[in-house]
Amino acid sequence: MKGRRSKPLSGPGALQLALPFEAIAPVPALPPGAGQRSAILEGQRVDYLLKRSRRRTLGFQIDERGLTVSAPSWFPVRELDGALQEKSRWILAKLVEWREYQQRRERLAIRWADGESLRYLGRTLRMEICTRTDGVMHDGAALRIGLPPGAGSGQMRDRVHAWLQAEATRIFGERLPVFCARLGRKPARWGLSSARTRWGSCTADGVIRLNWRLVHFPLELIDYVIAHEVAHLKELNHSAGFWSTVGELMPGYREARERLRALHEEGATL
Ligand SMILES: [Zn+2]
Structure with a gap:
């Protein structure tokens, strides 16, 4: 329609109506x-x-x-x-x-393309697309991602997210019992969350949720979030008693808490 003009009309509206169609x-x-x-x-x-x-x-x-x-x-x-x-x-x-x-x-957003990097347990992995294999394989500093030729970045992201979530289930599943044994209590059940604003939660009936995106971070930070939520099984508040329980579960929690806060303020992964 560019360049097409309406017929000029007389009267005060004439000039406007003479403009290209889009403009009016x-x-x-x-x-x-x-x-x-x-x-x-x-x-x-x-x-x-x-x-x-x-x-x-x-x-x-x-x-x-x-x-x-x-x-x-x-x-x-x-x-x-x-x-x-x-x-x-x-x-x-x-x-x-x-x-x-x-x-x-x-700067922190993951770019879904061959050769780009991904944070995993605080280390940097290089993502490599493999068109001849299936699935995702972690090999030293490389993450080999099996994708059909011509796959888009969305497919790559979905594959890697699925792998990260499986890793989160495995790693959190190993760390949770460590802190539960220290406290002498267990959650009714636990699961992954993909909340945009919180790393973990614990309900009054003892259900713990842990954000799978924590697998990007070093193990100490994951441990801190797990110790924090496990401590809520005993104290469902953030009282002095709660923090002393966290301290018993994880003596160095203060440093981990500060690092997690700093990462959060940088907008990391959330
Ligand atoms: Zn809390």
Whole structure:
């Protein structure tokens, strides 16, 4: 449709109607002043989305979409810039924080292609695609992944995820009884989870779930999560008593807890 023009009409709408078809396609109606805008904060151009809302004060929100400003419907657009200038330090600091977080996540994300690396128990494995074998084989610093010729990255990811989950079942299944024996209690049952925000959980009826993505990390970190959840079989809280139980199960847990926290803040694997 590019270049096709509607017949010019007379009247005030004529100029607009003479534009290419795409340009005059109806856009959703927005409340007055709402939409994409930009401001110069401390010399930097910052794009933001202005939303009109029923709130009584201005609101600023920064997330993966950037800056969103929610303004009461009566708030004059001409006063927005002054309000943004007042908040400029906070806005710029938050935008930098988000950008850094996203860059870290991108750096840590697994690239599903031949020759790329994968973290397994804290070590780096090189992924190699093998078109003549089946299944996944761990061999020293290599992970050989059997895939049919021409398989896509999605198939590769599914194969490796299935292998990592089988490894998680095997390794957690070996480590859990160690801590259960130390405590003298067993879970009613346990299983893998793929929660996006937590490494493990324990319910009041003694069901333990462990995030399979923990297999990327060194064994001490896996042990810490297991010791933590096993300790919940005795103390279903985070009281001083609970932490002393964790300490009995795993004397060096504090260091492991800090390392896990640091990895989590980097956005590792979650
Ligand atoms: Zn807990």
